[in-house]
Amino acid sequence: MAKSNADSKLRNIDAIKQMLNGNHKFQTKTTLGYTGKTTDKREVGDIWVDEDGFEWEQKAGYRIKKGKLDGLREELKIFKHCRKETCTCIEPSRADEKMRTLHGMCLDCVIDMEHNLKLDGKYEAYEFDKMKQNALSWLRESEKEVEALKIAIFQAPEFVTVDGHINKWELQYDPEKMKNSIEDQFNQLKHKIFEEYKVTVEEYEQFKTI
Numbered sequence: 789m790a791k792s793n794a795d796s797k798l799r800n801i802d803a804i805k806q807m808l809n810g811n812h813k814f815q816t817k818t819t820l821g822y823t824g825k826t827t828d829k830r831e832v833g834d835i836w837v838d839e840d841g842f843e844w845e846q847k848a849g850y851r852i853k854k855g856k857l858d859g860l861r862e863e864l865k866i867f868k869h870c871r872k873e874t875c876t877c878i879e880p881s882r883a884d885e886k887m888r889t890l891h892g893m894c895l896d897c898v899i900d901m902e903h904n905l906k907l908d909g910k911y912e913a914y915e916f917d918k919m920k921q922n923a924l925s926w927l928r929e930s931e932k933e934v935e936a937l938k939i940a941i942f943q944a945p946e947f948v949t950v951d952g953h954i955n956k957w958e959l960q961y962d963p964e965k966m967k968n969s970i971e972d973q974f975n976q977l978k979h980k981i982f983e984e985y986k987v988t989v990e991e992y993e994q995f996k997t998i
């Protein structure tokens with residue numbers, strides 16, 4: 789299903805591009821989709837999609853056929869928030885890839901963006917929001933671990949002896965009391981984070997769905 793949705797998305801994007809360029813198959817009778825023979829004339833660098841959803845690119849004297857997912861792979865590599873008129877990131881480094889995950893930009897564009905925020909006096913608000921998002925992400929993951937721990941403390945450890953017998957250890961603590969202690973400590977930490985970053989319960993619940 790995911791592959792079908794990706795292919796459909798790519799075909800729609802390319803169909804729109806072709807319609808804007810005036811060479812969509814429904815706009816011209818000469819574009820038939822490449823099957824070994826074609827009546828349309830392509831320029832070097834032209835890219836189009838045939839009726840089967842495969843992407844083609846016109847080279848000097850020949851054409852190459854790309855896989856259906858080539859466009860999706862390229863899309864995943866895009867630094868979508870970089871300013872195209874100034875970005876010079878051609879061969880992304882590991883630092884660029886990390887910044888792409890965090891900001892959708894290469895490292896140099898992130899540096900430029902933060903520099904401009906400082907010049908505009910907006911950097912402190914930006915930095916606060918970034919720390920807030922990190923704190924909420926940590927809290928969301930920690931909440932899952934706490935829930936798993938609350939279940940685990942009620943389960944006595946078991947082990948199998950060499951002769952196949954199952955021995956069950958007795959719990960050396962009160963699981964209900966420990967569960968309450970864990971909940972209290974975690975709720976205190978959550979409250980502290982909410983207070984420090986001015987987070988409401990509704991905002992946090994919405995954040996957890998992202």
